[in-house]
Amino acid sequence: RSTLFPYTTLFRSMTATVQETGYTGKGTAVAILDTGLDMNHEAFKGSVNNPRYEKSDIAESIKNNRLTIGKLSADVVYHSSKIPYAFDYAGNDYNVSGGPSHGTHVAGITGANSGDKIKGVAPDAQFFIMKVFRDSQGGASDEDILAALDDSIKLGCDVINMSLGTASGFSEDSNQSMRKVYRRIEDSGINLYCAADRKSTRLNSSHMIASRMP
Numbered sequence: 001r002s003t004l005f006p007y008t009t010l011f012r013s014m015t016a017t018v019q020e021t022g023y024t025g026k027g028t029a030v031a032i033l034d035t036g037l038d039m040n041h042e043a044f045k046g047s048v049n050n051p052r053y054e055k056s057d058i059a060e061s062i063k064n065n066r067l068t069i070g071k072l073s074a075d076v077v078y079h080s081s082k083i084p085y086a087f088d089y090a091g092n093d094y095n096v097s098g099g100p101s102h103g104t105h106v107a108g109i110t111g112a113n114s115g116d117k118i119k120g121v122a123p124d125a126q127f128f129i130m131k132v133f134r135d136s137q138g139g140a141s142d143e144d145i146l147a148a149l150d151d152s153i154k155l156g157c158d159v160i161n162m163s164l165g166t167a168s169g170f171s172e173d174s175n176q177s178m179r180k181v182y183r184r185i186e187d188s189g190i191n192l193y194c195a196a197d198r199k200s201t202r203l204n205s206s207h208m209i210a211s212r213m214p
Contacts, residue, residue, distance in 0.1 A: 026124040
């Protein structure tokens, strides 16, 4: 079973502050580019109030937009009103479980929704789970991250969370492609949040690691 909230005090305080405003994330789609998600975790079994995306919407979006990852089936990527889209970009398959628990931790803080037992900051937000890390500790490649970012735009996400970084910075080869997709994200009005790793040694590298901070 995944460890969900190691920063319990901070999490509870943050969640309470947001929920006092009445905000629940209703109508919001959040793409989480991370290590995947424990699809069987109780934290994501609750219902979403007035979900923005139904299965038919995902099917229509896939039909009308040529996803970077290729042709997918809504019958497989759609799981629930909470998780209308999940795909493993690193493994090029539909299984987003099995990796380290970091992605589950991030998703839990963002929008866990199992009622009063476990509740994230935005329990009514829908998740687009984009697993960009391998099941092993091999990291995430520029190619997979770029593909997931591009598909986040095409699928109409409102927010993208990338809790990742690298001890050596982004590779020189990826900089231009990264800038282009970041401009598209900005032009689309998408909020992009990235918790980067704290190391700063700069070398050429094309692999990212899950950030030490959520």
